[in-house]
Amino acid sequence: MIPFLDLRAQYRIIGPQLEHAVLDAMRECNFVLGDKVADFEAGFARYCGTGHTVALNSGTSALHLALLAAGIGPGDEVITVPTTFVATVAAILYAGATPVFVDVDPVTWTMDPTRIAEKVTSRTKAIVPVHLHGRLADMTSICAAARRFDLVVIEDAAQAHGAERDGVRAGAFGDIGCFSFYPGKNLGACGEGGAITTNRADLAAAVRSLRDWGQEGKYNHVRQGFNFRMDAIQGAVLGVKLPLLDDWNAARRRIANVYGRALSPLLTVPPGPIGLDHACHVYAVRVPDLDAVRAAVLEAGIATGIHYPCPVHLQPAYRWLGYGPGDLPQSEALARETLSLPLYPELSADGVDAVIAALSALTTEPLAQTA
Ligand SMILES: *Cc1c(COP(=O)(O)O)cnc(C)c1O
Numbered sequence: 251m252i253p254f255l256d257l258r259a260q261y262r263i264i265g266p267q268l269e270h271a272v273l274d275a276m277r278e279c280n281f282v283l284g285d286k287v288a289d290f291e292a293g294f295a296r297y298c299g300t301g302h303t304v305a306l307n308s309g310t311s312a313l314h315l316a317l318l319a320a321g322i323g324p325g326d327e328v329i330t331v332p333t334t335f336v337a338t339v340a341a342i343l344y345a346g347a348t349p350v351f352v353d354v355d356p357v358t359w360t361m362d363p364t365r366i367a368e369k370v371t372s373r374t375k376a377i378v379p380v381h382l383h384g385r386l387a388d389m390t391s392i393c394a395a396a397r398r399f400d401l402v403v404i405e406d407a408a409q410a411h412g413a414e415r416d417g418v419r420a421g422a423f424g425d426i427g428c429f430s431f432y433p434g435k436n437l438g439a440c441g442e443g444g445a446i447t448t449n450r451a452d453l454a455a456a457v458r459s460l461r462d463w464g465q466e467g468k469y470n471h472v473r474q475g476f477n478f479r480m481d482a483i484q485g486a487v488l489g490v491k492l493p494l495l496d497d498w499n500a501a502r503r504r505i506a507n508v509y510g511r512a513l514s515p516l517l518t519v520p521p522g523p524i525g526l527d528h529a530c531h532v533y534a535v536r537v538p539d540l541d542a543v544r545a546a547v548l549e550a551g552i553a554t555g556i557h558y559p560c561p562v563h564l565q566p567a568y569r570w571l572g573y574g575p576g577d578l579p580q581s582e583a584l585a586r587e588t589l590s591l592p593l594y595p596e597l598s599a600d601g602v603d604a605v606i607a608a609l610s611a612l613t614t615e616p617l618a619q620t621a
Contacts, residue, residue: 308478334382
């Protein structure tokens with residue numbers, strides 16, 4: 251059986267280092283923020299090439315506080331995509347603003363920049379592109395649109411740690427970048443975690459205050475804040491893992507490119523060869539009969555995922571926003587057809603071959619019939 255994700259495989263390799271760092275943090279008894287978190291913040295800011303990182307308790311909090319720090323609130327509209335994890339949209343609503351959806355590009359599956367202008371109104375204040383699956387959105391075009399309409403750019407980089415284009419890394423393209431360190435992400439904590447990255451000192455200071463009850467100095471609450479601080483234990487864990495991230499991402503890309511070469515003649519794969527601009531958090535192929543293919547490869551011992559089975563605008567919780575089936579056709583087609591294959595740095599060559607064999611065995615018949 252090949253699991254979709256195998257966190258134990260990584261733990262087997264770096265477990266002793268993690269346990270040492272966690273024990274060290276425990277013995278310091280400085281359980282919230284503290285040196286371990288500050289050291290990680292400095293390291294992650296350097297890694298992303300941004301002047302500042304502020305560590306938080308989750309990626310959702312990162313998006314939420316990024317929006318608040320940028321002054322987004324009730325009455326404001328924020329442009330984003332429905333092909334994302336639900337947190338992107340929930341955070342916009344937490345800030346009191348209204349999400350406005352643009353469809354994704356059918357090839358890259360990230361925000362289609364040609365669709366931005368038609369959605370801009372006098373209320374539009376920000377754009378939140380999502381680097382879906384780890385592939386950088388078209389930040390050149392998105393930032394150009396933002397300049398044209400005077401919008402803040404908040405990157406949802408929760409799946410894209412370390413993705414880079416022309417020497418610029420995820421989290422450094424817009425005004426502020428948002429990361430998640432949920433355990434299954436490319437850089438994962440041993441629990442919940444998140445961070446923002448920015449080159450703007452004003453935004454960093456606002457997020458730093460918002461995460462800690464709006465304080466500026468002890469018990470001086472200058473704004474309504476939150477308890478969104480990172481634990482010392484997570485800072486210690488992330489400090490151990492950060493130096494390994496580039497090698498892990500390289501291993502992910504190698505596997506993705508093996509998948510791409512083997513599967514591209516048989517079904518629709520992400521455009522390749524995949525380079526540095528894709529962190530390969532998820533490798534998803536398009537198949538016409540998703541459920542049948544998923545069941546058949548499971549039969550062959552391969553677990554798969556679906557990211558995401560329903561675009562956010564059609565989720566029951568968000569139907570009140572007023573969107574319906576057919577409004578965002580590319581996103582809806584992707585939701586029906588994308589199947590995510592096992593992808594993690596420790597996945598063996600035999601495992602990769604088994605995935606390819608299982609899909610190849612199917613594609614000659616069932617896929618051709620339904621195509
Ligand atoms: C994981 C994720 C988030 C949320 O991060 P959490 O740490 O789980 O709160 C937001 N956006 C995207 C695209 C994600 O993948």
